[in-house]
Amino acid sequence: MDMNTKLLKKNAFRVTKERGITASRVRVPGGHLEAKYLSMIQNIADTYGNGTIHITSRQGFEIPGIKFEDMPRVNELLQPVIEGLNINQELPGGGYPAAGTRNITACIGNRVCPYACYDTTAFAQRIEKAVFPNDLHFKIALTGCPNDCAKVRMHDFGIMGMTEPQYDKDRCVNCEACVKACKKKSVNVLKTVNYKVERNEAKCIGCGECVLACPTGAWTRGSEKLYRLTLFGRTGKKNPRMGEDFIKWVDEESIIKIILNTYDYVNNYIDPEAPGGKEHIGYIVDRTGFEEFRKWALKDVKLPDMAEVYTPVYWKGIKY
């Protein structure tokens, strides 16, 4: 049997334990899809797979037990899914393009969750359009608020929704619901002064707990959608670590530009000997130094006035 495994992988299929048998990997950017696609995926599993589906850790479906020879037919059946999920596809009818950059994951976001500060899936899909497909190993995840249910600090780019609380003191009745919520559930940056509330703006993480707690609407959300961007968290064997804060109060436009700039940076500095042409970005930053990365990342980026860039940034994590 002759099979170009490099091409197979670039087509979102996997080399499995079993010779001649592959698995089809169906990415769902932002993790939210119309239910009708499930029956299409079921049909593939029943017709060409072994009748099972694995729900992946990056919000996709993996359909195992597919024979190599059935891949073109699986790709045909995947076409409506690919179009429906608005996946950037280089060759129509050719299945999922895949490679290094992983599915962009998201928590359920503000389509459902009261805490979420934005529509995580919509932003994930916007980033998808800007970056896919790409061979470089990038992991991007979005979470609606600083609870970080999506565990974005385990990703190269962690995008965390924030809201800049707006305070109307004339509606404040000093019930202290916000002060208590901030203290017990968040970072304790509200205090009562003369029966009104003062917010430590420098320390506030923009979680919105005050807005949710306020019974009179004295606290409301800011009109701009702003985010915290964290960098280069990773799992893996060498030095797993949490992503560190890069920019607080950054906007969507800037985040996309920074991610695209990072592709340029990685292309320039990646270890030419890296296995499979993939290297976690954090290791590259460890080599070049953070300041070099920052120079590339912020090229032509126009940050909002209130954005705070953290520098220098140091990572910790587990070392063996």
Add this chain to the structure above:
Amino acid sequence: MGFLFAENGINAVFEKWAEEYHVYAPKRMEGKGAFSDTDSVRYEEINKVEEIEFDLKSHFSFKDILLPMSETLFFFTEEQVKEADGPKKGAVILLRSCDLHAVRRLDEIYLKNGFEDYYYKRLRENVRFVLLGCKQAFENCFCVDMETNRADFYDASIEKDGDGYAVDNHYSDWEPLFLANSMEKKEVSPSYVTETEVRVEVPEGLSLDVSKSRMWDEYDKRCIDCGRCNYVCPTCTCFTMQDIFYTDNGKVGERRRVTASCMVNGYTDVAGGGSYRQKNGQRMRFKTLHKVYDFKKRFGYHMCVGCGRCDDACPEYISFSNIINKLKDAVAEVNDHDEK
């Protein structure tokens, strides 16, 4: 006398009104709901008819205008006191029938309950009310059973009529203004609802004995004592006082009157450290009986107007109309208990 207005005609009225009045109406505040990408409907000053939210119940009531949540009453220095200035202009408030009935409750408490409240009166005297007709009831409304679904004691009424606006006028001073700007005279009778999905029945024979019912215990845990039900209620009248000493100069300050909630901690705090109704079920009992029992005992009609905003606002899905309806069984429960 009724009138039919085109949009520009009614806006000419608003423009004229603005010379003499602040015009307040329910307005959709984009992105100002507690959850992201949700709106809040509140009473705000408006200049044009397009700004009025005709199709939704406001989350907060007109009360925010008549009884500001936080109002400075006076300023003080070592030797002197200066009263805070009242508004320079009067107000026109656009509100639904239930809310207009609620004004009567506020007047009862602030003007007729023993003495006149100076600050309330100062505002109230210069307010004109314009009724917003209700073509249908909203979720959680129970105005029909509280007998607040109709009101004729308005200065004027307004509602959409095709592409225009139908207005009924009771205030003779406005007659020439309406005549000059309307398209035609027309018989106008404000819309009102005659049925609501939610029905309530305040039982006969309600007495304080119902306090002994076990029905209140459920709310010890369910209620989170946030006070939203009070803050959105158009008939809650409680306030507390705050004396502020400015941080730059501790000898100068102001006294504020601030809305208070009987569901929120601190409401019953008294000198000496006492505090009553610690359990949320007890607070719910106190509020309920005030709304549908003891207010009526004194004034002859129920305090609750059935707007249902408390139900709309409760994050724990506690329904006040359901509490009213539970009273019947609770009365039976305590009567049975007494008989045994």
